[in-house]
Structures are given as structure tokens and as C-alpha cells.
Amino acid sequence: AQDIIEKYAVLVNLSAPSLAAILKSAKSGDIDMEDWAPAIKEVRLLLENDQFPRFRRSETYLTFLELILPREDAEIWSSNFDKLLANAVGRHHFRLFLRSIRAEENLRLWDAVVEFRVLMSTKKKTELKSMMTLAKDIISIFLREGANEVYLPYSIKEKIERRVANGLVAIDLFDEAIRHIEQALRNDPYVRFLLSPEYKNLCAKLTR
Template sequence: MSMCFPLLRSRPLSKKTVVQPAEPPPPPDPEPEQQQQQASPIPESPEQQQQSRPSTSKEDTPVPTVVESPPVSFETPPPPDSTSSTLAGGRLSVVDERRIIKTPPPPSAKPASRPPLGIAPGMDLIFDKEHSGNKAELELPSTDGLDYPRAASWSSCNVNEIMHDALGKQVFRCFLAQALAEENMTFWEKCEEFKKCKDNAALQAAVADTMESMGTYVNVSAPARAKLMEVAKGTNVDKKMIEPASKEIYKLLENDQLPRFRRSELYLGFLEKLLPRAYAEKWKLNFEALLGNQVGRHYFRRFLISIHAEENLKFWEAAIEFKHSKNKSAAMARSIYDQFLKEGIPNEVFLPHGVRNNLLRLIKEKEIDGTLFDDSIKYVEQVLRNDPYVRFLQSETYKDLLSRLQ
């Protein structure tokens, strides 16, 4: 019997090879019993574990049946019964939780205003409108019998000189009252009266009365206040104990409040009432007369502000004030330089390169005297004279002032 074998082909068939689809992966093996017990927070009995264990046979797998759900009704639920308090699983139901929420009671009446903590008794009266309204408002003195040179001299005098001028003292007091600093002048006057006391009993009584009435308002240091309290309590009654507080108040008036008084609208308005028309007409012919007059410089500053060129006049005033000050220091000069002349600042006053470098060298070497800003003052005056001064004489600001003067 002979057997026939098919011939082997050297090349594959030209027909397309049909790729059979891959079989789906087998279902994952059920988790071991030990892992199921660890995952379950509540231990199960062996019968429950046997029932919950999935079966691997296809015959025992039940076919799920589709149960039609009843139609959903959108009826509004009835309002909750306020008398029922049903517990669900030991917790209040949503109805009960809503029911127990109560509206907070209305706020009680606003309590009477009291000073905040940390403020000494009586300090709150400074900001009490009703208390301040009961105080008689100070009035400026009359200009009858007062000439302009006398009133203009108050801008160059010190505290002691203006306090010995009855009218100047009254105008200065009105300014301090507007600035809520009148107690400083009153306290300094009290200190001058303390020095005239002849016996210790009168001195102690006067200091005790002053500290009780206005000690809270006076701006003195703690050591100076402590010495005043020693005199008031009688532990150390000596006129020398009053000197520290008196000197501190005098320096405050001299270095802070009197310079602000000279530039205040109150003082300049009072001067304007006394300014003769002839003074204002001289400004057309003399630029130095304009800068040397307080009222003229005030209106010239207003005009420079309108043309955004007031930094030159501000520097000129600061340099003149430094020149005439008694206590000149390198710190004061450096402050003026940083405020007006430092390169890159918003309102820089431009000076020639040589003038600026020489000024900066003198400040660094602390060669400070009254001539420190002389070159800078001359240059700024020339800048103001060339263009702003001419435009000011033609402005409505100057014309309106002339029309009001007699």
C-alpha cells in the first residue's frame, strides 16, 4: 500500500490570513476568604460567608430579572408636624432638625458709649462732639488799631515773643484750638505761674489742681510727668521738678506748632485783612518783595500749584528756614537734600551739576553753616523769576487779590 504526501510549498499562500479574535480574559479569581474578612468591618458567620461567596459554576448563576419601577410622583410633601419627633436610627430626622432651628432673638439695645480699653479716663472727651460743642469757640481779635507790620512780625518771632503780644497770642491760641492743641499753651502758662509761687503749699495746690484738670491732655514724657506728680502729691515739692515739663512743652510749641501757625490759612487770612493795596502793587516791580511777603508768597504758591511747579518754592522756603534756624545740623541739611534735590524723586528740583555736587560734598563732610544753600537759593530764585513770576502777574489769582484789597 503506497501513501501519498502533499508537496510542500516554498512560499505562503497568497490568500489573506484571517486573524481570529482574541478570547476575552477570564474573570478574576474571587478574593480569598482572609482578605474578605479583613475588608469587612463586621465579622460574618461561616454560613453567611458561604452564602456571600460567589459561585464559579455557570449553571448556578441566577439570571437577573428586570423589575419595572413604579412611576415617580411629584406631589408636594405635607408640612412637617410640629408635635412629632420621630427618631431614625437614633438620630433626628431631617424634619426634626429643621424644626429645632430657632430664629435668634433680636439684638439688645446698644449700650452707652464708653472709652475703649487702654485710654486714660477723660481722653475720650477729646473726640466727643457733644462735649466739644459745649466749649466756647475762640474768636480772632479785631483788626481795629492793628497795623500790618506788627501782625507780619509774628511770622519771624519765637514763642516767648508772641506770647508777650496780646493780639498775637490770641491769634496763635485760635490756631492751636483748631489743631486740638490749645492745652499746650495753657499748660505752659500754668508753668510760668508755678514759678511765681512763694511757698510750697501754694505750689503743691496749684500743680495738683492743674494735673487733675488737664494732666491727661498734656503731651509730656513719662519722667517729666512723674516729677509733676511728685509735686502734686507732696513727696517732693520743688520748683525744679517743673522745669522738665515746661521745657518740653516750649520746644513743642517752638519747633512744631509755631511753624505750622505761620503757614496756616487762619494766620494768612488774618494778614490779608490788614494788607494794604500798595504792598501788593510793589510785587509788580520787585520779585524779592513778593517772596518776602507772607500773603504774596501764599498766592504765588497757589499759582505754582496750578501749573505744577510748586516744588521750587517749597525748596526755597525750606532752605531759607534752615538758614535762619538757630540749631543747624547735618541731619537737617540731609533731609532737605533728600526731599527736594535727590536724583530720581518725583518732584526733583534741578540744580546745575557743580552746585549739586558741591552741596552734597559739604553735607557729607558735615561742613554745615548758614551759607550751605546760598548757591542753590540763588539759582532757584532765578528760575522762578524768569517764567513763573511773569505769568503770575498776568494771572487771575493776582488780579482777584488786587480787587479785594483797599
């Protein structure tokens, strides 16, 4: 146990109480897993809320999904925008195309809100403070003036910021913003993507 702590404690962001508990347990020589439970819970939450979502966006995972994606699934995207967005491989290639036309921020915001909704649906009321922080991060990155700013009507931005300022963070916080973004993507970029080499080359290399 002492070896594990010495090797990994500096690499894992544990809270002071959890770290103190496992250090005390290790030094005593009488390992009680109850002492380790808080640290294990914190590591699990870190994996679930940070590293697992990052893995799902990784090149390794997306390459694997692409290898097993049937061509007919990709061909359906040509007539179904929602299924394109619902598919990780589809979103990846759509994002690459959007990057080439400098419109990637729209899909990045869409992804961020999807993750926000998933986390909101699984959080307890006692954990809503962390969701408030996440909502503020999304606003700071995508709704404020800067390189990543996504165009939204002022009324939508103002409503989101007012709700956050009043502590009214809920799963539907960004719903109007997402509807606006989906419509904007559907109107022009989606059509152009279907005509692009990015999409055609993907379909060509997939097996039936």
C-alpha cells in the same frame, strides 16, 4: 497737677526724664516748679520749632494777613520780586499759581531753606545735630529723585551733599541752591504770575 498730667501727657511728646520729673512732683503733693522746668522748656521748643512755623503757613493766619494787607503793598510786587517773596500773603498766592503750573516745589524748597537759616541763626553749637538732621531732610525731600525733586545743576547738589557728608552744616549750606531757584522763578513764573487772575483778583479785592 495730677489732672493736668493725666489729660495732656499722652498728647505732648515729652522726654522720659522730663515726664518722670513732673510725675514725681505731682505725686509728692509739693509742687516745685524746678521739677517742671525741663518739661516746660521742651514744650516751648516744640511750639517754636514745629507748631509756630506751621501756624504761620496756615490758612487762618494767611487769611488774617490778607485782610490787613494794603493794596499798594501788593501792587509793589509787580516791580519787585524780592518783596513778593518776602511777604507771606504774596508767597501764598504765588505758591497757588506755581501749583497750577506744576512748579510749586521750587518755592517749597525756598521756604524750607528760609526756615533752616532762621533755625541755624538761633541754635547753639550743642544743637547742631538737629540741624544736620534738618539739612538731610531737605536733601531727601527736594534734591533726590522723586515727586518733589527740584532741578538744580549737578555741581550745586554735589557740593551740598559733600558738605553734609563731612559734617559741614552752616547757615550758608543752601545759598547757591537758593540763588539758582530765585533766578529760575524770576525768569518766567514770576512774569506769568503778574498776568494771572490769581494776582489780579487779589489786588482787586484789597483796600487801599
